[in-house]
Amino acid sequence: NIPTRVRIIDVGPRDGLQNEKQAVPSEVKIGLVQRLQDAGLREIEVTSYVSPKWVPQMADNHAVMSGIARQAGVRYSVLTPNLKGWEAAVADRPDEIVVFGAASEAFSQKNINCSIAESIERFAPVVEAARAAGVAVRGAMSCTVGCPYEGEIAPERVAYLAGLMKGIGVQRVDVADTIGVGTPLKVQRAIAATLQHYELDAVSGHFHDTYGQALSNTLAALELGVWNFQSSVAGLGGCPYAKGATGNVATEDLVYLLHGMGIETGIDLDKLVDAGAYISDFLGRKSGSRVAVALLNK
Ligand code: HMG
Numbered sequence: 001n002i003p004t005r006v007r008i009i010d011v012g013p014r015d016g017l018q019n020e021k022q023a024v025p026s027e028v029k030i031g032l033v034q035r036l037q038d039a040g041l042r043e044i045e046v047t048s049y050v051s052p053k054w055v056p057q058m059a060d061n062h063a064v065m066s067g068i069a070r071q072a073g074v075r076y077s078v079l080t081p082n083l084k085g086w087e088a089a090v091a092d093r094p095d096e097i098v099v100f101g102a103a104s105e106a107f108s109q110k111n112i113n114c115s116i117a118e119s120i121e122r123f124a125p126v127v128e129a130a131r132a133a134g135v136a137v138r139g140a141m142s143c144t145v146g147c148p149y150e151g152e153i154a155p156e157r158v159a160y161l162a163g164l165m166k167g168i169g170v171q172r173v174d175v176a177d178t179i180g181v182g183t184p185l186k187v188q189r190a191i192a193a194t195l196q197h198y199e200l201d202a203v204s205g206h207f208h209d210t211y212g213q214a215l216s217n218t219l220a221a222l223e224l225g226v227w228n229f230q231s232s233v234a235g236l237g238g239c240p241y242a243k244g245a246t247g248n249v250a251t252e253d254l255v256y257l258l259h260g261m262g263i264e265t266g267i268d269l270d271k272l273v274d275a276g277a278y279i280s281d282f283l284g285r286k287s288g289s290r291v292a293v294a295l296l297n298k
């Protein structure tokens with residue numbers, strides 16, 4: 001059942017940097033995207049079109065999207081929570097937009113300032129406009145195993161959200177463990193709940209590594225046949241509305257795991273480590289990737 005090939009979306013420029021306190025210049029973000037595509041990433045989540053008051057780090061979305069040197073075959077995605085975000089984003093020609101909902105009511109309120117039902121009402125016209133414009137649509141589902149405000153989340157909540165996403169035409173979805181509390185069997189249950197509404201090919205794993213479980217959870221997802229994953233170079237990140245949550249699993253660590261299992265990714269690990277070193281040096285901190293640290297100390 002374990003796939004022989006995996007597709008990775010690096011979300012470092014968006015999920016990784018959105019919570020960064022120091023302003024990261026647009027040129028550095030553009031430099032990061034360049035290094036990721038040079039390393040062989042074929043999907044990159046570049047930025048978000050959200051309120052600059054809520055997430056100041058993403059306020060330069062237009063500068064970043066218009067500054068990247070696009071490479072054929074690479075899919076550049078951006079977050080758009082509402083029509084205002086979509087209207088700004090479409091001018092910058094993303095290949096895919098991401099609407100983002102939560103399996104937890106409390107998290108939905110904190111993150112996007114509305115209930116789950118209201119969020120779906122806001123997403124519906126965005127999805128419709130994107131599909132009409134030929135732009136692909138992905139749906140991120142936060143808190144699919146645990147929520148910082150509500151605690152454990154039942155798989156039924158995930159199935160409910162996945163069904164709503166499907167109902168408005170979202171083409172594929174991310175099963176996100178936003179705060180990294182998940183363990184393999186819980187993550188498998190969240191994925192199984194999602195599979196009630198989506199094909200395996202349309203489901204990806206998005207695991208934060210707060211509790212050090214992300215790679216184990218990845219293996220658990222692989223066992224179900226999931227072959228799309230999101231990760232963040234150098235393990236950058238955290239969510240502004242999930243206090244204490246650390247970054248996504250580091251892309252370097254994910255690639256090392258996959259290559260070690262004989263699973264193809266199309267990524268050059270050495271170049272990826274260089275991309276991680278570039279952003280870690282800029283931020284003035286050690287990489288959050290265990291693999292990158294090990295390789296750089298070799
Ligand atoms: P709201 O306050 O409900 O929206 O925010 P509103 O329509 O009432 O507008 C309020 C103000 O925001 C107005 O400005 C709007 O113009 C502005 P004002 O008149 O006060 O100056 N506004 C916008 N500005 C720019 N772009 C927009 C936009 N929409 C409204 N698109 C909103 C709703 C969603 C915008 C707000 O709550 C927000 O920006 N939240 C931030 C959400 C966010 O970026 N969270 C982090 C990403 S999600 C994540 O990390 C999880 C994920 O990784 C998966 C996982 O790990 O779980 C994806």
Ligand code: MG
Pocket residue numbers: 015176178206208239248
């Ligand atoms: Mg995330």
